[in-house]
Amino acid sequence: MIGAVLIIGGGVGGMVASLDLANIGYKVYLVESSPSIGGKMSQLDKTFPTLDCSMCTLAPRMVDLSRHPSIELLAYSEVESVKGKEGDFRVKVRNKARYIDDNCTGCGECSEVCPVEVPNEYEVGCGFRKIIYRPFPQAVPSIFTIDMDHCRKCYKCLDACKDIKAINFSQKDEIIEINVGAIIDTVGFSLFDVSKVEEYGYKIYPNVITGLELERLINASGFTGGEIYRADNREVPKKIAFIQCVGSRDIHNGVPYCSRVCCMYAIKQAILVKEHHPEIECTIFYIDIRAFGKGYEEFYDRAVEEYGIKFVRGRAAEIYKKGDNHIVRYEDTISGKAGEYECDMAILANAILPNNEKMAEILRLELDEYGFIKSKGLPMETERKGVYVAGVAQDVRDITDTVAMSCGAAALAAGDLASERGKLVKPKEFPLEKDVSSEEARIGVFVCHCGSNIAAVIDTKVLAEYAKTLKNVVYATDTMYACSEEGINNIRTAVVEHNLNRVIVAACTPRTHEPLFRETIQEVGLNPYLFEFANIREHCSWVHKDYPKEANEKAKDIIKSAVARATLLEPQKPEKMPVTQKAIVIGGGVAGMEASYQIARGGFEVHLIEKKEKLGGIFNEMYHLFPDLDPKEIVREKIDKINSNKKIKVHLNTRLEDLSGFVGNFDATLSDGSAISAGAVVLATGGNEWKPNIYGYGQPNVYTQLELQRLIAEDKISDKEKIVMIQCAGSREKYRRYCSRICCSEAIKNAIDIKKKWPHTEIYVLYRDIRTFSHQAEEMYLEAGKLGVLFIRFDLNERPEVKDDTVSINDTLLREKFTIKADKVILSAAIVPDDEYESLSKMLRIPLSSDGFFLEAHLKLRPLDFTSDGFFLCGTAQSPKDYVDTMCQAVGVASRVSILLSKEEIEAEGITSMVNEDLCIGCGICESVCPFMAIKVVEKDGRKKAEVTNVKCKGCGVCASSCTMRAITMRHFTDDQLIAEERAILEA
Structure with missing residues (x-):
């Protein structure tokens, strides 16, 4: 039994599994075929439904992974063979030649002198990269790679790298042999080639692009710097059409299953377009809107209500060119009318395809008819013991579900190897902390471009020069991405070379990045609490993007106040429990x-x-x-x-x-x-099935889907009954906005059970959108239709009416009103907490x-x-x-x-409250307001005094702000520090 795990695939799933296993106590080998980890998530602009910056949430984890002592990252490598069995696998990995040695500093000078450009894969072929390249600035590892298939061997890069001498044209592929106890396959996915759907004109019309291409177009770090424009004339489009299910739910040109994420990312992209340019009209052409996840339905509602995004129900038939624009031909299945929509750009939501053939053969795993890895037992388990699967390798999934499944695969591997936990790893060691208490403050300021997120509005070089003029600042510079591996290395180097004892990063939000920078300065001997964050993105460049002059002045004030506070920062010593x-x-x-x-x-x-x-x-x-x-x-x-x-x-x-x-x-x-x-x-x-107060529930012939299961099991249905199922009973309403996720699949499954047992029953499913988002569920939807189950669509503003034994419905597709005499009415009731x-x-x-x-x-x-x-x-x-x-x-x-x-x-949080017992009167206000139960009043020498349990305290400061006697002070946020910060702003 070997306490090590091989993870294949360095996308978000592989990264999560790697970090979990390493933090539990196992040696991890992460193999990624491309030059950098990050996967498809690294190419996204924002993530739905929160609209968090994708790279902002991902980059800190990429750096965490790269410097974790228990993770060996084998990027630009491929698994060649796997032998052995559960607990003892022998794996051969081909480490492909980069023609760059590991002493590469990532400076980029080689790339600057390279004369050859080719289409950039990271930009989905829309932008260009040099032959010697790094996929993106935050790439991990930050080492460059030479694309020898296109290299002309001009050797200009050798001259550029003559000091470091990292370029090595004689480098060859290397075979590495490793032993592991378990394997996790997280190889991710590929995208359907939409040019196969010839009627949409992809690659013929330059303004017809895919959803991933739009992600790069919108992204501030993308090939246009976040500017949305047409490819042919570089003008901002006036109308954009989003075409859903291109290759998905298509038995003729693509795959029959739903790709699960497309509806939501199209809605997200339309919202982002509207945020960039509110005047652009966005129209989404869809079959069903599948907003089934947490917060997804509410996000969909926001798109309609707040952003005015239009939705047309119907698959687009064709896109053709008319003058400078495009025409989308479609049939609106709700109005029944064929139409033509003139637009400047069209965005195709292409199907997600499994990418499993090679690894399935190497790992000896069975694939289903679509190419997904077959599960056995739990979703993460495969037919081969000790080999697990996560993410899209097993079925189409979004990021949330991929992360959960990857954690699950890690848990199964950890359970297999529990007896070996901790045997092949050692804890991360930091150098002895410097005592800077007697030193004058020596502050370093690092101003981040964040691509063009900040630099498009704020002149970061001017800001760095301004920082140099401030008292106690001995070093200041601007950096493209402070959170990248290269940026982190530059901060470490500067701390050592300039003997810095305080560090300020002027960048984005401390919510996601502060732990990363604290650990960075700890790695060079500084107490992590000698770090200060100045948020010039959310507070300046984003909110004042239309007022760059004012944004620049405000950024200067923020940095000035950060310097004033950093001067007074003190080391903190978190307790251990x-x-x-x-x-x-x-x-x-x-x-x-x-x-x-x-x-x-x-x-x-x-x-x-x-x-x-x-x-x-x-x-x-x-x-x-x-x-x-x-x-x-x-x-x-x-x-x-x-x-x-x-x-x-x-x-x-x-x-x-x-x-x-x-x-x-x-x-x-x-x-x-x-x-x-x-x-x-x-x-x-x-959760529970809601007990409805609608659609006649309580009458003897009205049941929920859960109650219907019992009727089926007890044979309480006759062969010629008419059964009407009403979907979204209590879900997707103003009083309960969310989709209950399972109702469509459960209704269809129950309908199939009935039709197979009593084939002459008539079953009508009344729905708003059919949300069968897994490939098995979509198969069942098709099967139900073949068995004769009838699906009738209704609108929320014209709900079905149930009276005694009849159900009346206005069919939006046939545009007719029907009354069905029903023996049983089945409600797909909401799932409630x-x-x-x-x-x-x-x-x-x-x-x-x-x-x-x-x-x-x-x-x-x-x-x-x-x-x-x-x-x-x-x-x-x-x-x-x-x-x-x-x-x-x-x-x-x-x-x-x-x-x-x-x-x-x-280790507890270092930022905690402390009580001055001489001032405390034991009133208990602090205890009543503390959300973490970290402070309570106790008896001390016959007098009541507040006492803090440091390991429970989260440093929120509620107690300090509530204390009428000013007896409570926050470590790291003392009165002196805050007053200095305020004075700096007022003096500006």
Whole structure:
């Protein structure tokens, strides 16, 4: 058994799995075929539905991965062969020749002198790159690569690199042999060649482009610097058409399945276009809008209500040129009219295709008819033991679901190798911290261009020169991307060469990047709290983009105030606390059971708390599960696994009554009076089917889909009945905006079950959009139609009417009103949060989102974490999910928990409050307002005084701002520091 894992594919899935496993305590080899990690996510401008900058969330993780001591990054490499078995695989990896040695500093001078340009793959062929190149400025590793297929061997690059001598034309491919205990395949995907759909004119008409090409066009770091213009005349378009399902849901030209992400990224792109140019008209031509994820339906609504984006239901038939513009021919299936839409640009949403053939052959894995890797058991498991899969290699997924599944694959690999945890790794070591307390401040200021996000509005070179004039600033410079590997190295070098003892980065937001820069200065001997962030992107270049003069002046003021505060910064010494290596899992449904089992597999004790008399949750009420699973058998198997693992203690008929403590050290009181301790708490509390108060529910012939399952199982349907199913019953309404995600698939699955058992039944599915977003669900949708299930579309403003045994509906496609005499009416009722979510939220001080489900730390990259350390979530606790996605999260959360529990001790936040007991009168206001229960009033020498538990304190400052006696001060935000900052601004 070898405590190392091979991960194939360096996109977001491979990166997440690598970091999780390395942080749990395993050696990781990450193999990426291209010169840099980052995958498709690195090419995106923003991510939906939060519109976070994609690179801003990704780049810090790329750098974290590159400098993690337990991760060996093998970029520009390919797996050649895999031999062996679970626990002991022997792998050969071809490290392709870059013709650049590892001593490359990434300065770029070689690229500047290279005379040859070719289409840039990173810019999807729209821009150009040199023969000697780095894919993008934040690339990791930041080493350049020579494209020998196009190199003319002029050797100008050799002259440019004569000092470093990193260019090596004699370099050859190298075969590396590694031994690992497990393998995770996260190879990602490719995109459908839309030129195969000849009627759209891609590559014929220059203004017909793909969605990924538009991402690069919009991106401030892209080939146009974020300027949106037509390719033929470089003019800003007046009208843009977005054409959906190009190659997806197309049995003739493409693939029959839905590509899952296209609706949402088209909506996102239309919103971004409108934010750049509100005057541009954006029209999206679609079949069904599949806004099924958390926050997605609300995002769709915003596109319509706030941005005025138009939606036309119907697949575009053709795009042809008319003068300087294009005509989109279409049929609006709602109005029934054929139309022609004149536009300046057309954006094609091309299908996502698996990219598995080569690796499936090497790993000896079976593919399905579309080329996805077949799962066995859990979604991450393959037919070969010890080999796991995540992301689009298994099925089409968005970033959120890919991240959760990648965590799940990491958890399974970690469980296999639990006995070897920590044996091949060593903790990261930092140099001895310099004592700078007696030194005068020597401040370095680094002004980031952030591509053109900042530099398009603010003159960063002028700003750097201004910083040099400020007191205590001994070094200042501008840098293209401070967060890139090259930028980080430049900061380290400057600290050493200029003996800096304070560092300021003027860039974007500390929310995503501050930990990265703190660790950077710690690597060269400075206390991490001697770092200061000046946000000149959100506060200047973004909000004042139309007023560059004023934005530049404001940026100067922000840097001046940052320098004044940095001068007074002091080192902080965070406390260290031991970790109780046990977990509490709340909720004994399938998610809670699987999470408990996987955490226990990793070697940690688990207390599983279930409020009912038996495990299984809502699955105990189900009889048949999409696509073809037996829920009762699933429950039996999971209970057997729970019972077989001695590390799991089950508490039935039990609730959590109280929880105190902090991350790594929680003390829980249960309703049976017992007390337990744990280091982590997982919420797997599930959801419920809503009991409707609409569509006649309560009448003897009106049921929910869950109740219909029981009728099918008990043969309580006759062969000639008429059954009407009404979708979105309680979902996608003003009072409940979200889509319940599983209803379309469940309705279609139930309809197929009925038609197969009673073929003469008439089934009508009344819907607004059919959201069968997995390839299995889309197959079932097609099968249902072949079996004779009729689908009738309705609009929200003309809902079906149920009266006794009749259902009236206005069919928007046929534009006729029908009345159906129904023997049974089945409501696809909303999935709603459990009744106890609100009380748990208050008890645990963890947030709920606007839809009533628990609010994760970050929808895309931290979907299984809370912002409060030590708390985690999975399954329907986060939002409605089907069984597959629930299992991905349930297994994935075990990985997140294991990162915490694998540590002997943890370090608390250094920014905490401190109480001056001479001023404190023990009034208790601070205790009442603290959201983290970090401060409380205690008796000291017969007098009441406030006392802070530093490991619970998050440094929010609420207590300090509430104290009437000014007895509380925040470390790192002292009165002197804040006053200095304010004076600097007022003096400006």
